[in-house]
Amino acid sequence: MHETSFVKAEIFLQTYGDDFAQTGVRVLEIGSKSYDAQNTYQPLFPHPRFAYTGLDIEPGNNVDIVPMNTFVWPEIADCSFDLCLSASTFEHNPFFWVTFAEIARVTKPGGLALIIAPGAGHVHRYPYDCWRFYPDSWGALCSLTGMELVESYFETDKIAAANPENFWRDSAVVARKPKLSGVDLDAFHSRLQKIVSLFVDERPPSQIAPERHGKWVEAYEHFMQRKYPMTLSRMISKAIRRPSKIYRRV
Template sequence: MSYEFDPSLKKYQQNPATWGAKDPRYRQANTHDLFREKLKAMHQPRVLEIGVKRSIPDRPTIHRGWAPHASSYIGVDLEDGLDVDVVADIHELSHHISPNSIDALLCISVLEHVERPWVAACEIAKVLKPGGWVFCATHQTFPIHGFPKDYWRFTREALESLFSPEVGFADVTSFYAFPCDIRAEEASDTWQHFSFLHASIVARKERDPKEWVLR
């Protein structure tokens, strides 16, 4: 999929927020809504969400309300805490969650903190049932933040590469949200192009990952 700059949009180049509203490539199906539609259509799904521990006790981050019809909703995090059912490292997710056992998986504001996201994508593929769906939301542009470390930022192309057919995924839809303008006071004349706070993807597991995919 190509995102080469369209010359007809040149007048929007200095204002990414305006560009985001005008560019048809940006106005694709919202992954948030698309995933919720897929989730709603499932009969008593087994749902897993990664990265659910509350950093602020009275502010839950788990999205259990998205699936009130779930037969089970499993919260996974690297550390124990509120809303955490299973303590597990995403790099070893299939060691803690049975392979081919999950109908829908959410991974929100997590992937940027994962040291090896390509391994995480494979582990997600392993635990999903064939035909199961994943929703992953992360950042294309965002201030550095911990919890416990901050490693990556992702374009749509990067997410599509992680959740690719080689890893076992199909019907991939990616999306940008919250256009922003990045400027440094010390270099205000720096060339500007598009930036977005959020990047996300929805994909369906078609088969298990190929053995060589992590090489």
């Protein structure tokens, strides 16, 4: 997890503190495994004010739950957590919409979800690197699952230019589970069950794209290299040219 992701979560807790004023706020972090050079959100949730739970697809430091099914979590009951959050995991998740649906299910009515994922950056497989998220990604996910979109964000050019780490161009959403009960809540969960139904009894295989190019890619790259040869003058021009904006509002 990079620094700006942690800062976003820290400021989220400051600005939405009224939602977590009680003691024993139940928090679930998805993708919680801690590595030597990687922090998690766990330090933001001290006991006893928060009851923090870490979920990951493999055991390790800061992991409390390793679900038997990577994408569907029968180990966790409906409406279990006041806050669910995840950082820098959705890009590695081949079927992130299923995970978002499970987040919606295990969040309490009125509870919040904070998801942060890159909108740019280089390929970094672990073991997959499948997606980047633009602003409308979050609206689509909320429409699919019935979650309420409270806020969404895409790292601006100004902020990105101020910090070299911001080449990831963080994209983020704050979503709230509707305050439903009774038959309305049952209907909400039934919709989520339809979204995840394919993944309940099976895990569709994910394929890693081969690094070796086929004849079409080789032909295309050969054509482009002939049309735009990287001469010395072009290399110098490219090196000193001001980088173009990654994202523009239209």
